Amino acid sequence: MSGHEATAGPMAVTDRVHWIGALDPKMRTFDVILKTPNGTTYNAYLVRGSDGVAVIDTVKAETADQFFARLEAVADYAEIKVIVLNHLEPDHSGALPELMRRAPQATLYISDAAQLMLKALLNNSDIAYTPVTTNDRVSLGDRTLRFLNTPYLHWPDTQCTYLEEEGVLFSGDVFGCHYCDEQLFNDSVGDFRFSFEYYYSHIMRPFKQYVLGALELIEPLQINLIAPTHGPILRDHPRHYIERYRELSTPHLHLEIDRDVKTMIIFYISSYGNTMHMAEAIRDGAAEVGGFRISLYDLEGGEVEPFVDLVEEADAILVGSPTINGDAVKPVWDLLSSFAQINVKGKVAGAFGSYGWSGEAVRMVEDRLRGLKMRVPAGGLRIKLIPSADELENCRDYGRDIGSFLMGRPRAREIDMSQLSAN
Amino acid sequence: MAKAILTFADIGVSVTVPAGTRIIEVSEKVGAGIVYGCRESDCGTCLTEVISGMENLSEPSPIERATLAEHKAGANMRLACQTLVLGDATIKPAI
Numbered sequence: 303m304s305g306h307e308a309t310a311g312p313m314a315v316t317d318r319v320h321w322i323g324a325l326d327p328k329m330r331t332f333d334v335i336l337k338t339p340n341g342t343t344y345n346a347y348l349v350r351g352s353d354g355v356a357v358i359d360t361v362k363a364e365t366a367d368q369f370f371a372r373l374e375a376v377a378d379y380a381e382i383k384v385i386v387l388n389h390l391e392p393d394h395s396g397a398l399p400e401l402m403r404r405a406p407q408a409t410l411y412i413s414d415a416a417q418l419m420l421k422a423l424l425n426n427s428d429i430a431y432t433p434v435t436t437n438d439r440v441s442l443g444d445r446t447l448r449f450l451n452t453p454y455l456h457w458p459d460t461q462c463t464y465l466e467e468e469g470v471l472f473s474g475d476v477f478g479c480h481y482c483d484e485q486l487f488n489d490s491v492g493d494f495r496f497s498f499e500y501y502y503s504h505i506m507r508p509f510k511q512y513v514l515g516a517l518e519l520i521e522p523l524q525i526n527l528i529a530p531t532h533g534p535i536l537r538d539h540p541r542h543y544i545e546r547y548r549e550l551s552t553p554h555l556h557l558e559i560d561r562d563v564k565t566m567i568i569f570y571i572s573s574y575g576n577t578m579h580m581a582e583a584i585r586d587g588a589a590e591v592g593g594f595r596i597s598l599y600d601l602e603g604g605e606v607e608p609f610v611d612l613v614e615e616a617d618a619i620l621v622g623s624p625t626i627n628g629d630a631v632k633p634v635w636d637l638l639s640s641f642a643q644i645n646v647k648g649k650v651a652g653a654f655g656s657y658g659w660s661g662e663a664v665r666m667v668e669d670r671l672r673g674l675k676m677r678v679p680a681g682g683l684r685i686k687l688i689p690s691a692d693e694l695e696n697c698r699d700y701g702r703d704i705g706s707f708l709m710g711r712p713r714a715r716e717i718d719m720s721q722l723s724a725n
Numbered sequence: 726m727a728k729a730i731l732t733f734a735d736i737g738v739s740v741t742v743p744a745g746t747r748i749i750e751v752s753e754k755v756g757a758g759i760v761y762g763c764r765e766s767d768c769g770t771c772l773t774e775v776i777s778g779m780e781n782l783s784e785p786s787p788i789e790r791a792t793l794a795e796h797k798a799g800a801n802m803r804l805a806c807q808t809l810v811l812g813d814a815t816i817k818p819a820i
């Protein structure tokens with residue numbers, strides 16, 4: 303961090319709100335999963351009311367000096383009445399213990415769910431706090447903070463804070479992005495559209511349902527400005543970003559085609575065609591059940607990203623892999639490791655594949671599907687080497703089984719546990 | 726061995742199980758909507774509503790009780806990764 307940035311002053315956001323965050327232009331990888339080619343900012347804010355000052359969020363511990371210097375330029379610690387943490391991840395809670403030491407009279411406001419994490423994050427059980435939820439308010443005299451409970455954006459603890467009289471939404475990581483530009487405001491920084499989209503797709507995308515829930519709370523508000531915890535402050539056309547979040551989070555397939563039609567996708571990969579023939583027979587069996595769409599994809603013929611897009615809106619996903627050297631093959635794991643970018647919880651799933659002598663792949667894939675919280679209603683189907691006519695019939699039957707389950711008509715309603723696969 | 730019938734109301738499937746079977750051992754094999762995170766009574770992902778037969782389930786351990794309390798679970802809720810089936814019961818995912 304250069305001396306220039308560390309000493310640069312606070313920035314007025316409105317009459318009553320100052321940016322007191324930190325610039326981190328050298329950051330290159332964030333949270334292990336994100337690339338940050340021009341760094342990031344940790345945005346913290348100070349709100350001044352007639353009856354006290356509130357600090358909204360802090361910064362990463364390594365940049366605390368910038369935060370405290372900017373804070374001291376606009377307020378005395380003794381004036382701080384309220385500290386709000388919208389999100390406890392260390393990039394925003396890093397300077398909290400020191401801030402509470404310097405402003406011991408302040409009350410800390412966090413979400414209900416944050417209580418479960420506070421102790422494990424700060425390793426200090428003595429911290430006093432007040433849990434808040436939607437529509438709880440804190441008065442600063444002529445200015446009022448109102449809380450919005452917006453969980454899982456992107457941790458269980460996340461919330462937003464709305465400054466009523468100014469129409470300012472302190473949104474936490476929501477509407478944020480990793481983009482470092484000391485101009486700070488969206489109408490004066492460089493072109494950050496890529497960073498905004500990239501942040502959404504890597505951080506918010508698995509939680510689309512929760513985004514839609516949060517938008518129900520946010521959209522009715524009068525919003526003059528959005529103040530997120532990373533990247534530009536959105537004062538020019540703030541509604542545009544809200545609309546973009548709605549667009550990105552709304553399922554699209556069901557807008558284009560009949561809402562009630564479900565979708566099954568069968569992925570396979572095959573060296574000699576054995577697993578492929580299984581895939582085709584499973585497709586034929588599932589098609590006999592009818593009432594839903596089926597597509598068949600050879601993983602060798604495509605890229606992971608568009609497949610993940612398809613999976614996101616599919617209802618059932620079957621994955622076929624041969625066993626090679628005691629494992630499923632890499633394209634299958636590449637696909638499955640990318641499911642963490644989306645929400646697959648509760649989708650119907652299954653595994654199948656041909657093998658030569660030990661056949662580990664199917665069980666390993668099945669465990670992975672269950673580990674991802676998908677529902678695997680029938681034990682995976684393994685066939686030794688080339689599927690015979692009888693074995694292809696077993697494949698069709700497996701397809702009928704999964705298809706019936708998908709349609710809400712499981713074929714067996716009464717089962718003895720001994721009939722269930724040992725796995 | 727004593728048997729019990731465990732019914733998954735969300736998918737309409739009943740499974741006859743040996744008494745003492747853990748719910749997690751069955752629900753994953755029939756594709757019931759109950760899903761699991763930690764599998765050891767820490768996260769609350771497997772929160773399950775007991776529609777009937779609460780008296781036929783094992784007593785919650787202190788650690789299960791603590792996790793149920795953290796999730797503000799009602800008196801009709803259990804964790805499927807912990808609960809043993811001792812007699813007939815009907816359940817469905819709570820979340």
Ligand SMILES: Cc1cc2nc3c(=O)[nH]c(=O)nc-3n(C[C@H](O)[C@H](O)[C@H](O)COP(=O)(O)O)c2cc1C
Pocket residue numbers: 333456505
């Ligand atoms: C983007 C992101 C997503 C996370 N998702 C989960 C999660 O799904 N479940 C969980 O238990 N913890 C989750 N965490 C919390 C991390 O596991 C936790 O912060 C951990 O202490 C990080 O360890 P590290 O310092 O070794 O990276 C997530 C953290 C980040 C940054």
Ligand code: FES
Pocket residue numbers: 760761762763764765766767768769770771772792804805806807
């Ligand atoms: S799976 Fe985590 S509590 Fe049961």
Ligand SMILES: [Fe+2]
Pocket residue numbers: 389391456475
């Ligand atoms: Fe975060």
Ligand SMILES: [Fe+2]
Pocket residue numbers: 391393394475531532
């Ligand atoms: Fe963050």
